[in-house]
Amino acid sequence: MKYTDEYRDPAAVAALAAGLHFDRHVKLMEVCGGHTHAIYRHGLDALLPDEIELVHGPGCPVCVIPMGRVDDAISIAERPEVIFTSFGDMLRVPGGRRRSLLEAKARGADVRIVYSPLDALDVARAHPGREVVFFGVGFETTAPATAVTLLRARTLGVRNFSVFCNHVLIAPALRAILDTPDTEIDGFVGPGHVSTVIGTSPYEFVAREYGRPVVVAGFEPTDILQAVALLVRQLREGRAEVENQYGRVVRDEGNPAALAALEYVFQVRDDFEWRGLGAIPHSGYRIADELGDWDAERRFEVPGARIEDPKACRCGDVLRGMAKPYECGVFGTACTPEKPLGTCMVSSEGACAAYYAYGRHRVAV
Amino acid sequence: MCLGIPAQVVERQPDGLAKVDFGGVRRSVSVAFTPDVAAGDWVLVHVGFALARIDEEEAQATLELLGEAVAAELSA
Amino acid sequence: MSDVVTLAHGAGGKASRRLVEDLFLDELRNPLLEPLSDAALVSANGTRLAFTTDAYVVRPLVFPGGDIGELAVNGTVNDLAVSGAQPLALTAGFVIEEGFPLDELRALTHSAAAAAKAAGVSVAAGDTKVVERGAADGLYVTTAGIGLLDPRVDLSPARVRPGDVVIVSGAIAEHGIAVMLARGDLRLELDVVSDTAPLHREAGALCALGPQLRWMRDPTRGGLATTLNELVSGCGASVALQETAIPVREDVRAACELLGIDPLYVANEGKLVAVVAPGSAGIALEALGPEAAVIGEVRADDVPMVLCETPFGGSRIVDMLVGDPLPRIC
Numbered sequence: 001m002k003y004t005d006e007y008r009d010p011a012a013v014a015a016l017a018a019g020l021h022f023d024r025h026v027k028l029m030e031v032c033g034g035h036t037h038a039i040y041r042h043g044l045d046a047l048l049p050d051e052i053e054l055v056h057g058p059g060c061p062v063c064v065i066p067m068g069r070v071d072d073a074i075s076i077a078e079r080p081e082v083i084f085t086s087f088g089d090m091l092r093v094p095g096g097r098r099r100s101l102l103e104a105k106a107r108g109a110d111v112r113i114v115y116s117p118l119d120a121l122d123v124a125r126a127h128p129g130r131e132v133v134f135f136g137v138g139f140e141t142t143a144p145a146t147a148v149t150l151l152r153a154r155t156l157g158v159r160n161f162s163v164f165c166n167h168v169l170i171a172p173a174l175r176a177i178l179d180t181p182d183t184e185i186d187g188f189v190g191p192g193h194v195s196t197v198i199g200t201s202p203y204e205f206v207a208r209e210y211g212r213p214v215v216v217a218g219f220e221p222t223d224i225l226q227a228v229a230l231l232v233r234q235l236r237e238g239r240a241e242v243e244n245q246y247g248r249v250v251r252d253e254g255n256p257a258a259l260a261a262l263e264y265v266f267q268v269r270d271d272f273e274w275r276g277l278g279a280i281p282h283s284g285y286r287i288a289d290e291l292g293d294w295d296a297e298r299r300f301e302v303p304g305a306r307i308e309d310p311k312a313c314r315c316g317d318v319l320r321g322m323a324k325p326y327e328c329g330v331f332g333t334a335c336t337p338e339k340p341l342g343t344c345m346v347s348s349e350g351a352c353a354a355y356y357a358y359g360r361h362r363v364a365v
Numbered sequence: 366m367c368l369g370i371p372a373q374v375v376e377r378q379p380d381g382l383a384k385v386d387f388g389g390v391r392r393s394v395s396v397a398f399t400p401d402v403a404a405g406d407w408v409l410v411h412v413g414f415a416l417a418r419i420d421e422e423e424a425q426a427t428l429e430l431l432g433e434a435v436a437a438e439l440s441a
Numbered sequence: 442m443s444d445v446v447t448l449a450h451g452a453g454g455k456a457s458r459r460l461v462e463d464l465f466l467d468e469l470r471n472p473l474l475e476p477l478s479d480a481a482l483v484s485a486n487g488t489r490l491a492f493t494t495d496a497y498v499v500r501p502l503v504f505p506g507g508d509i510g511e512l513a514v515n516g517t518v519n520d521l522a523v524s525g526a527q528p529l530a531l532t533a534g535f536v537i538e539e540g541f542p543l544d545e546l547r548a549l550t551h552s553a554a555a556a557a558k559a560a561g562v563s564v565a566a567g568d569t570k571v572v573e574r575g576a577a578d579g580l581y582v583t584t585a586g587i588g589l590l591d592p593r594v595d596l597s598p599a600r601v602r603p604g605d606v607v608i609v610s611g612a613i614a615e616h617g618i619a620v621m622l623a624r625g626d627l628r629l630e631l632d633v634v635s636d637t638a639p640l641h642r643e644a645g646a647l648c649a650l651g652p653q654l655r656w657m658r659d660p661t662r663g664g665l666a667t668t669l670n671e672l673v674s675g676c677g678a679s680v681a682l683q684e685t686a687i688p689v690r691e692d693v694r695a696a697c698e699l700l701g702i703d704p705l706y707v708a709n710e711g712k713l714v715a716v717v718a719p720g721s722a723g724i725a726l727e728a729l730g731p732e733a734a735v736i737g738e739v740r741a742d743d744v745p746m747v748l749c750e751t752p753f754g755g756s757r758i759v760d761m762l763v764g765d766p767l768p769r770i771c
Contacts, residue, residue, distance in 0.1 A: 001388040001695055003371035003407060003419055010752040012431040015438035017753075034368070043755015087412070088701075092449075092763075106447040115627050115700075116413025118395060138412075141369070145414045148397045193369040196409060196417040219369070221753055222431050247423035249369075249409050255417060258398045337763045338455050348701075358757035361746060368701050387699055389692025391630040 003248070007220030008042075016225035017047040022232050025051045027184055029321045031174065032191035033060030033349030034219050040358035042221045052228065055321030056351035058173050059191055061138045062089045063343040063350040064274040064319075065166055067309075070095035072302035073164055076133055077101060077109040079300070083127060085120035086135035088113045093346045096307040101135075117149035117163070124153070124161035133296045136165045141193045143167040143285055144258035147265035150291050164296040165287050168272060170194050171202040172283035176274075178210045180320050187231040189224065190216035192246045197262075199254025200242050207240040218246040265291055273306070275343040276315035313342035318351050325352040332356060369411040371419055376404050385410060451498075453663025453708075454762025458671075476597070476675075479658060480524035482590065489590035491526035493517060497582045502549065504623035506616075506634025509582055510552035512710060515639050516661065517586040518560040522644035523657040523713055525596045526588030530565040531557065533584045537569060538577040549580065560639035562586070591648040598675025600655040603741040606722045607680055610643055610713045611636070611732035612688040613665055617707035618696050631696055638711030646728035653721040659713050663762045666705040668714055669747045670761045679742035682749045682759065686736045705749075706762050 030036060036056045039045055045054060058064055070093055077084035084101070091102040091113065105111040110130075114120045117134050124132035136146040146163055153161045170191055177183060190203055195216045203214040213234035217227030227245045234241060244250050265288060272284025287295040309315060312330045317323035325331050325344065335341035337353050344352035372385035372394075381400075382393045385408065392413075396402055399415040408415035449456040466474060473481045480493035497513045514531060521528045533553065537546065557564050564584075619635040621627065640659060647654050656676075660668040665687075669680050689697075689704045697704045716739065717725045726733050747759040 001371070001691070001698070002373070003424060004698075006428055007431075008752070009431065009435075010754075011435050013753045015434040016431075018438050018441075019434060041751075041757055042753055043751040043757050044753065046755040047753060102447055102449065103445075106445050113626070116394075118413050119626075119628065141416070142412055144398060144416075145395075145412045148395060148414070193409070193411060193416070196369070223427075226427070226430065245427075248420050248427060249417045249423075251417070255398050257400070258416065261397070337760075357760050361744070361748065361756075361758055368699075370695075370699055388695030389631065390696045390699060392628055392699075 004220060007218065007222045009222065013047070013221045013225060016222060016229060020052055020225070020229060020232060021049050022051050022235065025053065026186040026232070026235060027053050027055055027321060028187045028189060028228060028231055029055050029057045029177070029185045030189035030224075031057040031059040031170065032194070033063070033347065034193065035189060035191070035217065035224060036060070036351055036354045037349045038219050038221070038224060040354040044221055044224060045359065047225070048228070052232065054228075055185065056318070057177060057321060058274065058277060058319040059139070059170065060347050060349045061142070061168055062093060062347035064168065064276065065090070065093060065137060066273045066275045067095045067307040068303070068305045069166055070100070071307070072304060073135055074099060074101060074104045074109070075302050076164060076296060076300050077104050077111050079131070081131045083110045083112060083123055083130050083132045084135065085112050085114045085123055085132060087137060089347050090135055090137055094340060096305065117146050118152070121149050121153055121158060121161055124158050125156070128160060130160065132161050134161070134163045136163045136167050138167055139170050139191070139194045140167075140197045140262065143266065144197055144261045147261040150265050150287065150294050151261070153294055154291060159293070162294050162296040162299050163287060165266070165285055167266070167285040168274065169268070169283050169285070170198075171205070172280050173274065173277065174203070174206060176277055176280045177320055178206065178212070183320055183322065185212065185321055186235060187213040187215070189227050189231065190214045190242070192216060192218045192223070192250065195246065195250045195254070197255050197258045200244050200250065200252045203242045207242055211240045213240045213243070215243045215245050216250055218249065264288070276309065276319045309343075310341050315342035315344045318344045325355040326360070328352070332360065369409045369416065371407055372410045374402050374404050374406045374408060383415065385415070452762055453661070453667050457663070458761070478524065478597070479520040480526065480588070482524070489592070491521050491524040491588045491590055492585070493520040493524070494583065494585040495520060497584070498578070499620060500578060501620075501623050502579055504635055505619045507637040508549055508552050509580060510549035511556040512637050513582040513584045514553050514556035514560065514564070515637050515710060517584040518562060518639045518641055519659040519713070521586050521588035522639070522641040523659050524588070525591045525594040525644070525648055525657070527591065527645065528560060528562045528586055528588045528641055531562055531584050531586045532566040533564050533582060534568040535570070536577050536581040537571050538579050539571055539574045541579055546580070556639065560641055591645070593651045594648050594654055595652070596654065596656050598656055598672050601672065601676040601678065601716050601739055602655075603678050603739050604719055605655055605716045605739040606719050606735055607669070607682070607737040607739065608715050608717060608722065608725050608729065609665065609688065609734055609736050610640070610729045611711075612690050612693070613660070613709055613712060614689055614693050614697060614704035614707035616710040617664070618693050627700065629696060629699070631692055633690070633693055633696070636709060636711035640711065640713050643713060643729055647715055647717070647725060649728070650717060650721050650725065653718040655716040655718070657713055657715045660709050662708050664704070664706040664708055665714060666703070666747065666759045667762050669759070672716070673745040673747055676739070677745050679740045679745050680737055680747045681740050681756075682737035682747065684749050685752050686734055688732065688734050705759055
């Protein structure tokens, strides 16, 4: 496959890995769930020298949806008139009382997986007698797709469609990580696909205010290792800048059309709760008033409860890079991908899920 | 969720859509964010939308850096 | 764990296994059932027979490369074949929804008949039931089969030992992807057809290896990953796969990438996986044809698991399937 295979060349991966070393221990956080998944899927963590440690951040938009919001989604899905559409990865995420959309479906809720929000809109057009709701989840990578879908719903006059908006912003989460005392993160592997939309300037504050380098990276093995190499080089040279390794897809200015869609369709909420991290100011989108008629939160009453994570859950520490999955007391025992207790285990991109599924054989615990 | 896959535009379609080909699999996607793409261009697709055109020059530049890394390693 | 059955219970992965072990095996427990293999091995007056059953709930009923009729026959023929048995006869039960068109029913039965003929078996008995409109989603088919065990072989996970070689008869993931495409939900266009086919000839050819053939399966629901995980829990050793050796068609691989699914977890209906002694790998590949490939080996391990070695010198676990990426695939 073009633009994929070339960036998986084993000789290049080996060469990049061989060139990685540093004179002290450094912790680099890769923010994006896609990076976490790619690292474990390809077994890349085994290729790094001991002094370069990768930790996983909060960039899994599925994982950070609070349990109360999942319960809200389930309450909408359980309405007989509703067809509830969602990306597949959200289906097994447990809300409070460990129930999920998949279980709601088993009990009779009409829950359907879609690949694109546009497909959800098509479902609404095909079923004029039903209320179709789309579970809008994802960072600024995905939010523009939801935005355009809402605009299209308005243009086409599709009234039986609405979005339950849980889109979140990456930069505030990075700031929340950096503001955590004792984080000790030396640099960031920046999220590749979010950056195609927002560009590279949203990460400038990491370099300017916190003195840490950021390298925006692609998702193939060579991309990730190249980004690590660029970070190490910055650290060696005492620089803290934002660099772009993923130039074939990320432009520094991002995608103006996508940014314009975000600007028009959404408003930034005062704060939004992230599972494991607590409330982060200005970190979530809600649908703007002009499109209020397509806002599921205005159309349907939801419980809106705030549910605490189980006491044993150390997801907050894992998301901040302060604990490894296997350092959590319930990892692999009470908390597994099949019955996840905490956010890091709920999606295949969560640090604990990825580690459990792919990498747990490597550490002698 | 971060799934962004490279695909080649096969043809433009009405309604702001384009048919793209991912290694033999085809699907219609929205080009709302990449309105200038034409058949033959490569794009990055996420949840049914083409988010960016893949820049061949940049792609080559990255590959060249990889080639250099391999050469350096072989001669080390 | 929920107190109702969910689709995950039907995926062939962890939840399915638990349902079978904690509920069905728990209630039905007996020596014939305990091994939980594809077919039960029954002795009658010194004759060793294999006996198996399978239910087919595939949706849609007709998909690129086949239909439920053909699937139902091939599936049971294959369960017998990979148990080391020559299929003798099948039975078929049809649960039909009220309102189902007769000409479609005839067409699906015709497919079943053609498949039986190709496999050299007869559908010797059957049953039909009709249920009200709204139940049975058109048609469900159950087949049972009986076969004569080949005296040359004794197949079981317990016979697998470190150093043995894992072979697959051809490219994987085609059936699951073909069915998923036929559903139209994901709006993908792709020229992939189901690989549904009888495997009695391939399996028979491997049986000529005698004791060098340790174990065979047809990796259906849950894919190769699920089948190999069942193997490791039965043999107490690990299986190490070479990612680059696993045969997958380019476009199937692209479809899997697009959907975020690993081809190892996608159903096959015309492929077998076999474990043979290392010295027999060459003969086994000859017997299976040019599409077959060695994909890994068995290794001693303290914690038996299925591992996949990446081309980058790393490895990842190939765990048992959790959840169900593609429901109603078989």
